Amino acid sequence: MFSIETYLSEKFAQAIASLYGVTLDANTLQIQKTHTDFKGDFTLVVFPLLRVSKKKPEETAAEIGDYLKMNFPEFSDYNVVKGFLNVSLTDNFWGEMLTQTGGDENFGFVKANSTGKHVMIEFSSPNTNKPLHLGHIRNNLLGFSVARILEVNGDKVTKVNLVNDRGIHICKSMLAWQKYGIGETPQSSSKKGDHLVGEYYVKFDKKYKLEIEDLKAKGLTEDEAKQKAPLMLEAQEMLRKWESKDPEIISLWETMNGWVYEGFEKTYNNLGISFEKVYYESQTYLLGKSIVSKGLEQGAFFKKPDGSVWVDLTSFGLDEKVLLRADGTSVYITQDIGTAVQRFDEFHLNEHIYVVGNEQEYHFNVLKGILNRLGYSWSDHLFHLSYGMVNLPEGKMKSREGTVVDADDLVTEMIDTAREMASELGKLDGLSETEIDKVCSTVGLGALKYFILKVDPKKNMTFNPRESIDFNGNTGPFIQYTYARIQSVLRKAEEDGISFSGNAPAIQMSEKEKELIKLTITFPSIVSLAAEQYSPALVANFVYELAKEYNQFYHDHYIIRETNDDIRKFRLQVSQQVAVCVKSAMWLLGIDVPSRM
RNA sequence: GGUCCGGUAGCUCAGUUGGAUAGAGCAUCAGCCUUCUAAGCUGAGGGUCAUUGGUUCGAAUCCAAUCCGGAUCACCA
Secondary structure, three states: OOOHHHHHHHHHHHHHHHHHOOOOOHHHOOEEEOOOOOOOOEEEEOHHHHHHHOOOHHHHHHHHHHHHHHHOOOEEEEEEEOOEEEEEEOHHHHHHHHHHHOOOOOOOOOOOOOOOOEEEEEOOOOEOOOOOEHHHHHHHHHHHHHHHHHHOOOOEEEEEEEEEOOOHHHHHHHHHHHHHOOOOOHHHHOOOHHHHHHHHHHHHHHHHHHHHHHHHHOOOOHHHHHHHOHHHHHHHHHHHHHHOOOHHHHHHHHHHHHHHHHHHHHHHHHHOOOOOEEEEHHHHOOOOHHHHHHHHHOOOOEEOOOOOEEEEOHHHOOOEEEEEOOOOOEOHHHHHHHHHHHHHHHHOOOEEEEEEEHHHHHHHHHHHHHHHHOOOHHHHHEEEEEEOOEEEOOEOOOOOOOOOOEHHHHHHHHHHHHHHHHHHHOOOOOOOHHHHHHHHHHHHHHHHHHHHHOOOOOOOEEOOHHHHOOOOOOOHHHHHHHHHHHHHHHHHHHHOOOOOOOOOOOOOOOHHHHHHHHHHHHHHHHHHHHHHHOOHHHHHHHHHHHHHHHHHHHHHOOOOOOOOHHHHHHHHHHHHHHHHHHHHHHHHOOOOOOOOO
């Protein structure tokens, strides 16, 4: 892949070799974009070179600058400020860059499946007892975006979802529905299935709390009350029945989960999220038991007097961890061991990414430790993409206090806001209803997705609803707007019969024009860096900067209205290249771009 | 208490292996539409990069200590 830094490094290295007789590794040179308040395109930091030049910083910089100017035609000028060598490249060079990179729809993307690496990425992983919320949205957007980023870096990527469809919490909503539901269904109530089931989960909790209070009034301790509450006992009984495949319970479970899946599908659809494969815990929760037993035989684990099986991970700086209970049943991590082994066996994975919140960092360290202890060579290829929590301005989301932001509500709200803004600004006059719907949905979702993805995944973030529906400044709609503007210009060019294909004309460029070319040619390295760091935020920050730069250019320059044919052609080419980068970058974030808005 | 993560403008965030006078957006104030989309552009104010030491030509960035947040350390998932 072409990189301007690499290109320049080689020239610099050549200069240094010739001047000082020392061959330096080209990528140890420190090259950066020249600060805006200095003249020049790129800057070589010469301080580290003083020990080979054995001269003052200014002198060293000047010597290298002279050499470059004398020997390479693309260097037009240089200046030295303290230990910084600022070099300028010719318009010719930048024109050549534009010619080389322009006109390729897939610019910045590596050919599909070219690395031969197969990566599985698991994300979303919802429970079927309540609808998706804001936290899931961050998870889904991250997982989906990272998958695309890896794809365009040449990996084969399989996106999977592991649905938590069993367990005591599922039984709670089932029980509440059975007791208080009077046959309510999504159809009868016209509620979305996942929301309906979620309501019964909440109902269980309420009734359960009442029972606890009741028992406490009768003299039981908090813990005793929690354990002895009739509802809890019933839920546990239901779980036992489920595990023994009681037909009535299984049927209820299937029905209610069916409602939830219908609801989830809608949410995923609205968000534009999809998976290649969906796993269900009801089918995987027993996996791993035999592996643990084998590990026990091999001495990787040990048994306590009560019969429970443990692993000692103190050598990894972790603790002892139970793998099988005394009664032989498995715990959560047992399943994770099983699914990991199954997936690596079945798909011959090179890497497995788990998109899971940072509160489970310990869990994944334990998982890797166990797999390492079991001797799986790929245990190092599990990667926990650990993202920070999403908080509200008033603090953590708490379901008890009803501050959880529902995913569906949020999406609807964003799209509604987009519609209000558009009609207020008269942006969509003359479009059909369906076209308007499409644009508003694109813009509303763009705002939401960008707002979340622009933040470094590792960091906790604050979701301020008021700021999220702002469509100005560093937002998704701002970037979409830039794209729509360019499309408008390109449409106009076509209408006017202006062709701008072919090589970039030789013209005298403005700073803004050069800046745009500079930015677009760094797109490929941003894409690859984003993959290395599993960080859509890098792509988001890049595309924002590009859009901002383009809007300044747009403000200061005529494009269609430019009368000089060469300049007009050049500006159209630059515009198109920016549009390609914007569209691609947004696509990596899972965000659509409208051709008008 | 142990481990991990974080602390940058009033608020939300950038800051790419240590580089020049620390940047954006929001909010506030002041400007720009007979001209290709004003969801745009320009300008102003706003900072002890938590604190203190250290490393060196040079630190928001690396190291140590301290302070303040958060997560985690379940036979929960």
